[in-house]
Every structure is written in C-alpha cells, then in structure tokens.
Amino acid sequence: MKNSKLLDKASRLDFSRLPGTAPASPDAATPAPPVFTPRPKTAPGALMAFANDTRSELLKENETLRERAQEAEVLRSRLDEALDDLQQWEGAKAARLIEASLVRPSRFANRHPGSFQDADYLKLRHEIQDAGGNVQPIKVRPVRGEEDSSPVRYEVVFGHRRLRACQELGLPVLAMIDNLDDQALFVEMERENRARKDLSAWEQGMMYRSALDSGLFPSNRKLAEAIGVDLSALGKALSLAALPEFIVAAFPSPLTLQFRWAKPLSDALAADAAGMRERVLDLQALPQKLSAREVFERLVDTAPVERRRQGVEPFHPPAARRAIHLGRREVGSIGVDAQGRIDLTLQPETLDPDSDALDALARLIAEFLATRAGGRGG
Incomplete structure (x- = not known):
C-alpha cells in the first residue's frame, strides 16, 4: 500500500520546470523527455563549475574590449592625421x-x-x-x-x-x-x-618717402625696424626718391635707377647744381639714346662742364647722324659729337682699307673742306 502511494506521487511530478530540462515541443503530443545537466556532487565541484562559467564570461568580455581598443586606435590614428593636416593651415x-x-x-x-x-x-x-x-x-x-x-x-x-x-x-x-x-x-x-x-630701387624710395610724409612712422629708424631693412639701405632708397625731377627725367626710365648711384648723384648735385643742369641739357641734346649707366657716368663727370667754363674746349651741340647711301643700300653714316668732332663711319665691305681708296677718299674730303671751309683750315 505504501509503495503504490509513492508511485502515484511520482507520476504527478513535472520535471519540465527543472533547470537543464529541455522545454516541451508545442507540436508534440507528449512532453519531451527531461534533459539533465550533470551537477557537481560536491562543494568543490560546484565551485569549479562556477569558476569555469565566470572565466568564460571574462574571456568574452576581454575579447570585446580588445576589439574596441583596436577600433579606438584606428580612430586615434585618423584623428592625428587630421590634426597634422589642420596644423599646416594654422593662421592661413x-x-x-x-x-x-x-x-x-x-x-x-x-x-x-x-x-x-x-x-x-x-x-x-x-x-x-x-x-x-x-x-x-x-x-x-x-x-x-x-x-x-x-x-x-x-x-x-x-x-x-x-x-x-x-x-x-x-x-x-x-x-x-x-x-x-x-x-x-x-x-x-x-x-x-x-x-x-x-x-625698382626708385619705386621703393618713393614708397618709403610716402610712408614718412604721411606720418605712418615717426623716423627713418622706426620705419627700418618695422620693415626689417638696414638703415643705410633705407637711406639710399630715400636719396633716390629725393633726386630732382630733372635728374630722374634724364634716365631712360626711373625704373633703371640703382641704389648705388644715389650718393654719387646727390654729391654731384650738392657740389654744383648748375653744372648738373648743364650736363642734363647736354644729354637731352644727344641724338642717340644712352643706357642708364652711360647717363649716370655723364651726370657725375664734371670735366666737360669745367672745360667749357674755362674756355679750354668749345662746346658744340651734337647733330643727328646722316646716313650715307650707295644706291638703295646704306653704307655708312656721319655725325657730330658733343665735342664738335665729325665722325665718319663706313661699313667694312664698303672700302678696302689696304687699297689706295683711302688716299683717294682723304683727298676728296680735303678738296671738299677747302671749298666749304673758306680757308678756315689754312
């Protein structure tokens, strides 16, 4: 009697609610047989099972953290590159x-x-x-x-x-x-x-003078310090800008003036302003255009004006050169320089310098002069 009661109680037990038991299939007519996970039978065994489960969770979490760290490193590298690029444009x-x-x-x-x-x-x-x-x-x-x-x-x-x-x-x-x-x-x-x-040197000088004249800087020194140039270089540029207009106009263009010409031109002007004007007039009377260097050399050369003043050398306004033609071909030219010298130039192929043609040409010139000079040469 006692055994039958125990069997009856056992038949009514629901093992599907026990941990580790597989749930019953909804389509099955009868519940699935229970699946049991072996349980440790001792306390140390249970502790080991818990430790294994915890270790598995820690390993998974560690792997996740490692992947996130790698992603963060990639992002950090891209950020550093972007900052480097941005640094190049700082202040732009x-x-x-x-x-x-x-x-x-x-x-x-x-x-x-x-x-x-x-x-x-x-x-x-x-x-x-x-x-x-x-x-x-x-x-x-x-x-x-x-x-x-x-x-x-x-x-x-x-x-x-x-x-x-x-x-x-x-x-x-x-x-x-x-x-x-x-x-x-x-x-x-x-x-x-x-x-x-x-x-150009002249344009720089004019720009510096404009800044000083407008009161932008109180002195040459303050201007030189502000723009970072040597004070003496600034002075040369200002000396060019201070040259009178008639001297600047004697050059082919103000843009051809050079820094190193500032002091010689200023000194020549200070020494003899009237003589400088005479030299400028001499240059303006020349038929040919001179280079900027040639103009400078003539302006600072006081000898021609001094000789004229002393009556040592007469001055002759230069005349334009005349071309000499043989048929339609130009074979030479003739002109007068500032000292009154007649200059005859012939092309090399025009006359053989080793022949008697030079003697014949000289006789022709002498005969012409005799008729035109009115005995001035005799």
Missing part, C-alpha cells in the same frame, strides 16, 4: 574670387606707369590670361568710410600688378581679405614686394 587666410572693379590700389603704392608696360608685366598678364585668373592670390583689406555711390569695397595690400592684369582682362581676382591698419598694410606690402623683387 581663405582666398575667394571678387570682382576686380571693387578693388582700388593702395595710397602707399608708388608704381611707376612703366611697371605696367615692361616685358615682365606683359609676361605676367599673359600667364594670368592663359590660367583664366591669378593663381597666386593678392591680399586686400575692406575699405571703410567710402561713399555709398562708390563701387570700391577693398584696397590692395599687395598684388597691384596681378590686380591690374585681371582688370585689363575682365577677370575676377583671387584675393585674401584681412582687416589691417595702415601701418600693418604698409609693412606687408613692402615685405611682399621686396621678397618678389617687384619694385
């Missing part, structure tokens, strides 16, 4: 295209008109035309206080020739825009032009 100003008609030259610029006509400018203009614009940007600053009717919105800091080329070609100009005061504008303009060797 963005450039953009603006209408060239909205930009005016700086009032401190002293570009001679010849700067926009020489071979270098024409080459620059051609390059800008081929490229469809200026590849190297100019720098401008916003203009304040302009009348509302004025189209001008910017003033050039540097890049006057690039601006002029774009204006002539009807192209927008690539420009960096920066807010600068007058002194900062002048310093940047001067340093950029000097680095590019764009300005």
